Amino acid sequence: MPxxxxxxxxxxxxxxxxxxxVWYSLLTFWIAGIFVLSSFEGSREHYWNTWIFxxxxxxxxxxFFVLAYLVWKxxxxxxxxxxxxxxxxxxxxxxxxxxxxxxxxxxxxREGKIEDVFVDLVGIALFLLVVFLRERxxxxx
Numbered sequence: 001m002p003x004x005x006x007x008x009x010x011x012x013x014x015x016x017x018x019x020x021x022v023w024y025s026l027l028t029f030w031i032a033g034i035f036v037l038s039s040f041e042g043s044r045e046h047y048w049n050t051w052i053f054x055x056x057x058x059x060x061x062x063x064f065f066v067l068a069y070l071v072w073k074x075x076x077x078x079x080x081x082x083x084x085x086x087x088x089x090x091x092x093x094x095x096x097x098x099x100x101x102x103x104x105x106x107x108x109x110r111e112g113k114i115e116d117v118f119v120d121l122v123g124i125a126l127f128l129l130v131v132f133l134r135e136r137x138x139x140x141x
Contacts, residue, residue: 020077027070031096034063038100041109057119064123068093072131082135086128093124 071089080088097120101112 020074023070023073023077027067027074030063030067030070034067034096034100035103037063038104038110039107041107060116060119061123061126064093064097064120065127066123067096068124068127072127082131086131090124090128094121097121097124 068089071092072085075085075088094117097117100120101114101117103112104110105112
């Protein structure tokens with residue numbers, strides 16, 4: 001009896017696993033959370049307090065570090081090379097950072113600032129740096 005050849009599985013038609021569903025759900029909820037938090041009305045006050053400034057910018061870095069992580073995890077379910085996955089993570093996360101700032105232009109008391117996109121980019125870049133260093137350490141071991 002000849003062995004049956006295993007058919008190549010089309011990655012678009014494969015059955016979704018529960019784990020995959022969880023990662024997609026987490027990504028969706030995180031994106032929705034960013035959107036909701038950006039929808040709160042601002043006070044139109046400019047905070048000159050250094051501590052408040054640091055807290056707000058750290059929150060931007062954290063939320064986009066996590067966003068990049070979740071995008072990366074979802075992209076692991078597709079047959080991509082690490083470089084392709086990194087670029088897609090960067091592009092999607094940067095797109096969402098830009099969209100978030102555009103969204104804030106329509107919220108009373110909020111401003112969409114290009115500077116905040118660059119702060120978000122710091123969080124994204126930090127995540128990608130962690131991935132790069134982790135991959136490099138795997139190859140060295």
